[in-house]
Amino acid sequence: MGKIIEADNLNFGYSERLILKNISFSVDKGDFLGIIGANGSGKSTLIKLMLKILIPFSGDIKLLGENINCFKKWDKVGYVSQKVNSFNGGFPATVEEIVGANLFSKIGLFKLPKKQHKEMVYHALDKVNMQDYGKRLIGNLSGGQQQRVFIARVLVSEPEILFLDEPTVGIDAKSEEAVYCLLARLNRELGLTIVMVTHDIGAITVHANRLICLGQNGLFEHKPEDGMTNEFVSELYGFGVNLHIHDCKNCRK
Amino acid sequence: MLSIFQYDFMQRAFIVGMLIAIITPCIGVIIVLKRLSMIGDSLSHNSLAGVAAGLAFGLNPVFGAMIFSVIAAFGIERIRKSFPKYSEIAIAVIMSTGIGLAGVLSGFVKNSASFSSFLFGSIVAITDFELYMVIGLSIVVLLAVILLYKELFYITFDEESARLAGIPVRAVNFMFTLLTAVTISIAARTVGTLVISSLMILPVAASMQIAKSYKQTVVFAVVFSIMFTVSGLYISYYANFKPGGTIVIVGVISLVSILFYNNIVSKVFLKRLVKPDCQKY
Numbered sequence: 271m272g273k274i275i276e277a278d279n280l281n282f283g284y285s286e287r288l289i290l291k292n293i294s295f296s297v298d299k300g301d302f303l304g305i306i307g308a309n310g311s312g313k314s315t316l317i318k319l320m321l322k323i324l325i326p327f328s329g330d331i332k333l334l335g336e337n338i339n340c341f342k343k344w345d346k347v348g349y350v351s352q353k354v355n356s357f358n359g360g361f362p363a364t365v366e367e368i369v370g371a372n373l374f375s376k377i378g379l380f381k382l383p384k385k386q387h388k389e390m391v392y393h394a395l396d397k398v399n400m401q402d403y404g405k406r407l408i409g410n411l412s413g414g415q416q417q418r419v420f421i422a423r424v425l426v427s428e429p430e431i432l433f434l435d436e437p438t439v440g441i442d443a444k445s446e447e448a449v450y451c452l453l454a455r456l457n458r459e460l461g462l463t464i465v466m467v468t469h470d471i472g473a474i475t476v477h478a479n480r481l482i483c484l485g486q487n488g489l490f491e492h493k494p495e496d497g498m499t500n501e502f503v504s505e506l507y508g509f510g511v512n513l514h515i516h517d518c519k520n521c522r523k
Numbered sequence: 524m525l526s527i528f529q530y531d532f533m534q535r536a537f538i539v540g541m542l543i544a545i546i547t548p549c550i551g552v553i554i555v556l557k558r559l560s561m562i563g564d565s566l567s568h569n570s571l572a573g574v575a576a577g578l579a580f581g582l583n584p585v586f587g588a589m590i591f592s593v594i595a596a597f598g599i600e601r602i603r604k605s606f607p608k609y610s611e612i613a614i615a616v617i618m619s620t621g622i623g624l625a626g627v628l629s630g631f632v633k634n635s636a637s638f639s640s641f642l643f644g645s646i647v648a649i650t651d652f653e654l655y656m657v658i659g660l661s662i663v664v665l666l667a668v669i670l671l672y673k674e675l676f677y678i679t680f681d682e683e684s685a686r687l688a689g690i691p692v693r694a695v696n697f698m699f700t701l702l703t704a705v706t707i708s709i710a711a712r713t714v715g716t717l718v719i720s721s722l723m724i725l726p727v728a729a730s731m732q733i734a735k736s737y738k739q740t741v742v743f744a745v746v747f748s749i750m751f752t753v754s755g756l757y758i759s760y761y762a763n764f765k766p767g768g769t770i771v772i773v774g775v776i777s778l779v780s781i782l783f784y785n786n787i788v789s790k791v792f793l794k795r796l797v798k799p800d801c802q803k804y
């Protein structure tokens with residue numbers, strides 16, 4: 271499998287404090303990569319560097335084999351943030367309008383969507399089992415449903431890589447499990463490469479095939495099949511942790 | 524009812540009023556949803572300073588309003604970048620600047636009646652040149668808003684994702700800032716600098732009470748805006764009121780009525796739905 275993301279010797283910080291030091295890793299096509307670590311360890315920062323929202327002090331990033339500074343195929347990259355907590359819930363937009371907004375690269379500047387674009391919206395909603403909610407206002411949905419809509423929004427542009435930054439923050443356990451199962455299915459059935467930041471170690475160890483951990487000593491990789499121990503996670507987060515691995519019978523690989 | 528149109532000045536008033544009524548809510552929807560409702564006030568005070576500068580130095584006042592309004596709009600955008608979480612600081616700073624400049628420059632205006640006409644507008648007293656300018660600029664603003672519809676929607680909803688989707692966010696924001704400033708300056712002549720921001724916000728606020736999508740919000744806001752303008756012009760003609768102020772008062776009364784209706788209906792509806800079954804307990 272080809273390398274779809276390559277990060278080489280990345281350094282980045284805020285206000286002269288270095289958060290990420292000499293970070294190097296790569297992601298293969300079809301990987302489901304989980305990124306874990308304590309608050310402030312630079313997980314979200316790392317994703318923002320991959321998305322060129324932030325620029326590293328030094329180091330190189332390649333997406334789909336191309337240096338990020340020359341990278342143009344942003345329609346092949348999807349990003350789902352912690353929207354449930356941050357978006358304006360009173361925004362008067364329907365689910366269809368929000369998902370369709372991400373079709374910009376397919377429609378083009380100054381052009382209006384056509385019938386085929388409406389069908390693409392429907393198919394994207396169908397992938398996340400939200401096809402019956404197209405006409406509903408986004409603010410009238412539950413947190414879990416909203417997050418599925420935001421996943422459909424990135425799927426509509428048919429990305430090859432999907433970045434998710436703590437997508438299950440603020441939603442209940444059942445909806446959280448549904449989001450993880452959905453991601454696992456998209457990874458398995460569509461071959462979508464997924465890079466996900468999360469604190470839910472119990473769930474990510476079940477679904478991801480690779481885990482990277484950001485700690486005080488930098489980045490290191492942990493194979494999910496090796497299993498997570500209380501001692502390992504306690505060391506990573508800096509205090510005592512009791513780990514509960516999810517028993518996801520419905521969508522286990 | 525149609526006798527009002529026998530007068531040339533009323534025909535012009537209706538043409539200009541309708542055009543302003545169509546373009547202001549198109550801009551207003553974005554402004555309200557970006558939570559920048561006071562930006563209209565800020566820009567209109569700066570356009571007043573431009574009017575004063577135009578009258579004082581022998582330039583066309585509407586042209587002066589446009590220049591000051593455009594500079595103020597970009598000033599707000601620049602200051603907002605320094606206070607990303609406190610947009611209202613930028614709006615307040617630029618509004619104060621506009622009020623200060625308008626105050627100082629108005630001292631150089633010889634014909635104070637002409638300056639005062641910009642405060643509450645004079646839709647029934649516009650010249651041929653102003654009529655053509657309003658028609659031309661309204662067409663430009665309307666075309667730009669239609670062509671940038673999906674881009675403006677996405678940027679307003681989620682600027683970061685819009686950028687990742689490939690939308691040229693900076694260019695579109697630049698265009699929108701320009702359109703806002705132009706809209707406010709041309710509307711200043713007709714409904715007045717002191718009431719233009721109300722005309723941007725009131726139809727949108729009324730529309731948001733009943734719309735079930737973004738598209739409906741835009742369409743209903745335009746419909747409300749036309750209704751407010753037509754009713755306001757009729758009332759002002761027969762009651763001999765100032766047109767700009769009357770249009771805004773009609774808008775306020777309509778919004779309050781919609782809020783009242785929505786509250787009563789939802790309360791009655793909810794009471795019927797949630798009837799406690801006391802015997803059960």
